[in-house]
Amino acid sequence: MSMTFRLCSALLAILLPSLRAEEPSVRGQREFVLKYQVTLGEVSSPVQVWLPEPVSDEWQRVTLLSSNSPVPPKSGRESRYGNSMTWYDIREATGNIYLSRSWRIVRKEVKTQSSNKSHIAGEDLKAFLQPGKLVPITGRPLELLEGVALPEEPYGVARLLYDRVDEHVNYDKSQPGYGNGDTLWVCDSRTGNCTDFHSLFLSLARSQKIPARFEIGFPLPVASSGVIPGYHCWAAFHDQSRGWVPVDISEADKHPEMKEYYFGSLTANRVRFSTGRDINLVPQQASEPLNYFVYPHVEEDGKVVPKSRIQLRVSFRNTFAD
Structure with missing residues (x-):
């Protein structure tokens, strides 16, 4: 056996386990x-x-x-x-x-298609246009849009809001008050976790008459088993031609190389437990x-x-x- 072959075999033995561990992050x-x-x-x-x-x-x-x-x-x-x-x-x-x-x-991985017809009845969309206890749709949040020319199409508006939230907020759990999804707190602190990112997105989207909903569950590490230390949440907005379009702005902020992906797509590394805020x-x-x-x-x-x-x-x- 040549020295070159032995070296290649040794390198593969080292690299393959780590590559296998990463595979679920790109699987559907x-x-x-x-x-x-x-x-x-x-x-x-x-x-x-x-x-x-x-x-x-x-x-x-x-x-x-x-x-x-x-x-x-x-x-x-x-x-x-x-x-x-x-x-x-x-x-x-x-x-x-x-x-x-x-x-x-x-x-399954979520991939929004332009022909997606996953609409819900117009009457049911009303809940996703209303303000919440910590999710106002007037006042301070709208200051982030002052002087900004908004596209005519709601889908384009939602993309602008996605970018605006990502620009305004940094993923940072060091400040007291993070994790409550308090839009006003997020506007001022400019930091937070997934709850905070998506609360601001909800406020902005609903202020523009775009139905938007909050979803929460647990993230799945790329490992094959283990303990999950905490929750993860994301949002979705409703578009007439596409149905519900998911956004995960906090993950986009942590992984800028996936920013385009997380507007309209979600990896399979999660499970949804509930939808909405202010729940009875x-x-x-x-x-x-x-x-x-x-x-x-x-x-x-x-x-x-x-x-x-x-x-x-x-x-x-x-x-x-x-």
């Missing part, structure tokens, strides 16, 4: 098992627990594999955005309570509407249980990648 589909485990500590009185439930749609297929809890779960679906959830009414329990659910999920649960929670719904909501004697008493572990394991 991922199949995996997702596990959502919740532990509630120091329970001494009746509690109610709401968990978000991922459901099948055009871009993901979800199959429940297992469910563990001290009481039978009940399913609910709120009417404003159509979010599904699982509710537990735990009357007799002390100490720690453990809940878990796992699903087999097939997630089913049955109705005692608290105010939830800012967003991706983590457990727990109430004890009608009062919200602090996050310090709720442990959540989200993990995944690839089963197939295409």
Whole structure:
């Protein structure tokens, strides 16, 4: 065996594993098992627990594999955005309570086509034109558009807004107040995470009469298995000829080389859990509407249980990648 051949073989042995690990980031589909485990500590009185439930749609297929809890779960679906959830009414329990659910999920890459006809009824679009508690559509956000000539077509306007948000905001989680999706805070701080980027986009799009919605779930690392440390969110706007067009501005900000891609496309490295902001649960929670719904909501004697008493572990394991 020649020295050259041996060197090439050695290099391939080193490089191939890393190349394989990166492959899911460019593939059009991922199949995996997702596990959502919740532990509630120091329970001494009746509690109610709401968990978000991922459901099948055009871009993901979800199959429940297992469910563990001290009481039978009940399913609910709120009417404003159509979010599904699982509710537990735990009357007799002390100490720690453990809940878990796992699903087999097939997630596809989202690629918007000009002929996409995924419209929803005009009446249903109204919810995606309204201001939210932290998402105003007048005032301070519109200062970002002063002196800017807007295109005539809504699709072109949305692209301009995508660029404007990316220019105005830096992905930076060092400032207190990030992650709440408070548009006014984002305008002033010019920093934030995915929630903050897309709240500003929602405000601007809706101010221009472009329906826009917020979506949230969990990102999938390129590894084949592991623990997912936190949520990820993105947005979509509605175009008459294209239907819902996704945008992921925070990922575009972190990966400028993919900025064109993330206007109209999403990788398969994610799963959607819910849509919208200011969410009321089913049955109705005692608290105010939830800012967003991706983590457990727990109430004890009608009062919200602090996050310090709720442990959540989200993990995944690839089963197939295409």
